[in-house]
Amino acid sequence: MKATVLVRPKEGILDPQGEAVGGSLRKLGFDVTRVRVGRVIDLEFSANGTEDARAQLERMCTELLANPLIESVEIELADR
Amino acid sequence: MSRPVVAIVQFPGSNDDRDAAWALGALGADAALVWHADEELPPETAAVVLPGGFSYGDYLRCGAIASHAPVMDAVRRFASAGGPVLGICNGFQVLCESRLLPGTLRPNRQLEFVCRDVSVQVENARTLFTRRCEPGQTLVLPVKHGDGAWFTDPATLAELSARGQIALRYTEDVNGSLDGVAGVVNEAGNVMGLMPHPEHAVDSLLGSADGGLLLAALVDAAAEHLALVAETASA
Numbered sequence: 001m002k003a004t005v006l007v008r009p010k011e012g013i014l015d016p017q018g019e020a021v022g023g024s025l026r027k028l029g030f031d032v033t034r035v036r037v038g039r040v041i042d043l044e045f046s047a048n049g050t051e052d053a054r055a056q057l058e059r060m061c062t063e064l065l066a067n068p069l070i071e072s073v074e075i076e077l078a079d080r
Numbered sequence: 081m082s083r084p085v086v087a088i089v090q091f092p093g094s095n096d097d098r099d100a101a102w103a104l105g106a107l108g109a110d111a112a113l114v115w116h117a118d119e120e121l122p123p124e125t126a127a128v129v130l131p132g133g134f135s136y137g138d139y140l141r142c143g144a145i146a147s148h149a150p151v152m153d154a155v156r157r158f159a160s161a162g163g164p165v166l167g168i169c170n171g172f173q174v175l176c177e178s179r180l181l182p183g184t185l186r187p188n189r190q191l192e193f194v195c196r197d198v199s200v201q202v203e204n205a206r207t208l209f210t211r212r213c214e215p216g217q218t219l220v221l222p223v224k225h226g227d228g229a230w231f232t233d234p235a236t237l238a239e240l241s242a243r244g245q246i247a248l249r250y251t252e253d254v255n256g257s258l259d260g261v262a263g264v265v266n267e268a269g270n271v272m273g274l275m276p277h278p279e280h281a282v283d284s285l286l287g288s289a290d291g292g293l294l295l296a297a298l299v300d301a302a303a304e305h306l307a308l309v310a311e312t313a314s315a
Contacts, residue, residue: 013231016191016256064148067141067177069184070231 001047002078003057007066008038041065053077083110084126084302089155089171091116091146096132096168096279103279104129107292109299116149127164127302128155130171132224132277142185142227143173152178162308164208164301165271166294169225172263172273181266181273182240183232188225189256195224197287199251200262200276204244207265208301209272212293218251219290221276228255228275230264240264248274270301 009015015036022035043060047053054077061073086109090097101111112122116135121128136145146152152174159165159180167175175181188194197220205215213219232240237259240246248263255275263274278291 014186014189014256016187016189020191064140064144067144067184069233070186 001045001050001053003043003045003053004076004078005041005043005057005061005065006038006074006076007041007061007071008074009036010070010072013070038071050077083108084299084306085110085112085122085124086127086129086298086302087112087114087121087125088129088131089114089116089151090131091133091135091149091170091174093135093137094131094133094170096170096277099277100129100131100168100279103282103291103295104299106282107296107299109302114151116146116151119150119154121151121154121158125158125163126306127166127298128158129298130155130165130167130174131279132169132171135170135174138170138227141173141177143170143175143177146170146174147177156180159266159271162268162270163305164298166209166298167271167273168277168279169223169228169275172275173227175271175273180271181264182236182245183230183258183261183264185225185227185275186229186231186256187227188229189253193224193226194228194255195222197222198254198262198276200248200274201251203246203249204265206244207247207272208269209265209294209297210247212297212300219248219276219293220281220288221278221291222280222287223254223276225255225275228257230257230261230275232258243267247272248276 017037018035025032202213202217249260265272278294281288281291
């Protein structure tokens with residue numbers, strides 16, 4: 001099974017990294033008003049069907065991949 | 081009285097383990113260095129220190145990988161039995177990621193590594209770790225971190241403040257830490273984490289001896305924990 005997990009700083013959480021990147025883009029002349037920097041995690045793993053895969057991914061996120069206090073996650077499961 | 085044994089956990093990337101061992105040795109404890117892959121703490125362990133450093137290269141989030149190291153199950157058991165546990169810098173991050181302490185440590189607001197002496201105020205001088213300090217006392221301690229901005233949600237912050245779990249606050253804005261929090265204790269009062277380094281401040285020759293107040297209190301707590309365990313065993 002293949003999946004991608006997108007980890008983003010939660011709405012309302014200060015993202016100093018995003019602000020620094022935004023400042024740099026503005027210096028380059030781009031009219032950028034908002035930048036948020038997150039993380040992409042590509043995974044390959046074994047699962048018994050998509051339901052099991054999704055359940056496993058949710059546990060991976062809770063137990064390690066993201067900190068729910070400051071990050072939100074989006075799970076994209078590849079069809080095959 | 082015999083010297084209590086303080087277990088100091090070494091993760092790959094820990095780098096203040098030996099400073100902590102030296103400081104605790106100078107303050108009357110025997111340090112036992114414990115490898116992260118060990119599943120048990122030494123049986124004579126009377127307190128645990130999670131030292132500073134960059135465990136597992138700070139991959140994913142600081143302390144996230146270390147919080148799942150085999151030794152951390154033993155640390156959790158030790159803490160839930162009332163044993164005193166102190167996390168310094170990366171050790172604080174590991175305790176937060178392990179959910180042994182509330183909140184989390186985020187990248188410094190200024191996105192710069194800070195490495196200098198700062199002053200912190202003792203907000204609660206009744207905790208196991210701060211009771212050698214006067215209420216409101218200012219301590220000079222070094223910090224050296226890139227991810228030291230402590231954060232939690234407003235409701236949790238209010239609860240922690242009301243319960244006296246905010247042990248130390250910076251007297252200046254060091255890293256954008258919420259409410260200036262520099263150190264917190266758990267609800268039971270036997271686990272503390274702080275970003276500044278008391279183990280680097282135990283001799284005035286090196287700038288400050290204020291860290292000795294916190295570490296000596298840990299040694300006291302270790303001796304008391306041993307006595308309590310012995311009492312329970314004989315009862």
